[in-house]
Amino acid sequence: MAKVVLVTGANSGVGLALCERLLDEGVHLCMGCRNMQRAETARSALLRSHPSAQVDVLQVDTSSTISVLRAAQEFKLRYHRLDYLYLNAGIMPNPQFDVKAFFRGLLTGQVIEMLATGVGILTQKDNVTPDGFQEVFATNLFGHFLLFRELESLLCGSGQTSQLIWTSSSNAQRSAFSLDDIQHRAGSQPYSSSKYASDLLSLALNTHYNQQGLYSSVTCPGFVMTNLTYRVFPSIPAFFWTLLMPVFWLIRMFTNTFTLTPHYGAEALFYLFKQKPEALDPYSKYHSLTSGLGYTYSEARKMDVDLKTSEALYEKLLQLESEEKRKLQDQQKTFDVRKQRSG
Ligand SMILES: NC(=O)C1=CN([C@@H]2O[C@H](COP(=O)(O)OP(=O)(O)OC[C@H]3O[C@@H](n4cnc5c(N)ncnc54)[C@H](OP(=O)(O)O)[C@@H]3O)[C@@H](O)[C@H]2O)C=CC1
Numbered sequence: 389m390a391k392v393v394l395v396t397g398a399n400s401g402v403g404l405a406l407c408e409r410l411l412d413e414g415v416h417l418c419m420g421c422r423n424m425q426r427a428e429t430a431r432s433a434l435l436r437s438h439p440s441a442q443v444d445v446l447q448v449d450t451s452s453t454i455s456v457l458r459a460a461q462e463f464k465l466r467y468h469r470l471d472y473l474y475l476n477a478g479i480m481p482n483p484q485f486d487v488k489a490f491f492r493g494l495l496t497g498q499v500i501e502m503l504a505t506g507v508g509i510l511t512q513k514d515n516v517t518p519d520g521f522q523e524v525f526a527t528n529l530f531g532h533f534l535l536f537r538e539l540e541s542l543l544c545g546s547g548q549t550s551q552l553i554w555t556s557s558s559n560a561q562r563s564a565f566s567l568d569d570i571q572h573r574a575g576s577q578p579y580s581s582s583k584y585a586s587d588l589l590s591l592a593l594n595t596h597y598n599q600q601g602l603y604s605s606v607t608c609p610g611f612v613m614t615n616l617t618y619r620v621f622p623s624i625p626a627f628f629w630t631l632l633m634p635v636f637w638l639i640r641m642f643t644n645t646f647t648l649t650p651h652y653g654a655e656a657l658f659y660l661f662k663q664k665p666e667a668l669d670p671y672s673k674y675h676s677l678t679s680g681l682g683y684t685y686s687e688a689r690k691m692d693v694d695l696k697t698s699e700a701l702y703e704k705l706l707q708l709e710s711e712e713k714r715k716l717q718d719q720q721k722t723f724d725v726r727k728q729r730s731g
């Protein structure tokens with residue numbers, strides 16, 4: 389039987405490149421996308437290169453609780469197993485590039501670290517979702533947590549192993565995250581915070597679910613040219629980035645994190661697909677890397693995470709999950725009463 393794989397954010401960038409690679413392995417692919425038109429365009433492209441592949445689309449907006457719950461319901465009606473869940477959808481809204489910090493970084497010994505992580509030169513202005521959550525937290529982390537929890541029965545069911553694979557980032561930073569403000573309402577680095585939270589959460593999920601055959605891992609695609617990175621300079625057309633390619637190839641001589649293409653960026657995500665999950669290190673992040681000569685590979689690097697903080701975050705997310713569900717039930721009751729009265 390073909391392995392069933394669900395990939396969120398599958399219609400572009402790293403997610404789409406991963407789908408292309410997974411289809412070479414004969415999987416039954418389900419693309420989780422928020423926009424059906426963009427999803428269908430991507431699905432058609434995948435079917436052009438893999439005409440006999442099984443490729444479905446599932447509508448899911450990870451920033452919306454109701455959308456995630458409906459998508460999980462729909463998934464459970466359509467499929468009886470789920471072998472791999474790639475939690476890849478992500479946003480970095482309104483990025484602000486700090487030119488001064490960039491040039492300061494160039495003049496200090498921090499330049500490689502700065503180019504590899506983007507730390508210190510990027511901040512973001514977050515939004516609030518209709519559910520009342522910080523958008524980056526909801527999209528990158530909480531929506532994915534809910535999706536996983538709703539699909540838990542399929543993932544932990546069959547007596548076989550299954551994998552959760554998060555697309556995190558080298559931009560994840562402990563200093564941007566606080567247990568007292570897990571949504572990062574107060575600061576200007578919601579992206580770093582959400583990615584650090586996914587690193588922590590992955591560790592906690594391994595603690596709680598490994599016995600049931602479910603394993604969670606974290607990846608970093610490196611610096612990849614995608615819609616997400618083009619938005620760092622919104623007024624500059626995408627082709628300008630292509631003009632910068634020779635500069636980036638040169639930088640690649642000094643930092644192997646410049647994977648640049650979505651195909652190379654998907655390397656670590658694809659690598660994990662082929663591993664025995666029991667052999668993976670829950671404390672490591674799996675990085676896609678590309679050498680100066682353009683050879684791509686993945687490498688495990690230890691994360692700056694600890695069990696106590698990961699457990700505390702997990703508890704907070706469970707609490708938030710039950711509050712959200714109660715809120716939705718109350719809304720449903722009010723709706724039913726009004727309907728009865730009017731009908
Ligand atoms: N590019 C890079 O250098 C790096 C990227 N990453 C991470 O890689 C992942 C993929 O990003 P990347 O491919 O670069 O960027 P893209 O913008 O190309 O892809 C992001 C995907 O996520 C989807 N998405 C965004 N918001 C939602 C939502 N609310 N619900 C469902 N889907 C959503 C997008 O859909 P739509 O097309 O509709 O917007 C798109 O398919 C992200 O998690 C990102 O943080 C990590 C490190 C570096």
Ligand SMILES: CC(C)CCC[C@@H](C)[C@H]1CC[C@H]2C3=C(CC[C@]12C)[C@@]1(C)CCC(=O)C[C@@H]1CC3
Nearest residue numbers: 502503504505506510557558559611617620635
């Ligand atoms: C020659 C210059 C014009 C180069 C400018 C480069 C920067 C815009 C980029 C250098 C490292 C990049 C980077 C990211 C965004 C763009 C850079 C800062 C990310 C923060 C994007 C999102 C991630 O998850 C990690 C990336 C790390 C590297």
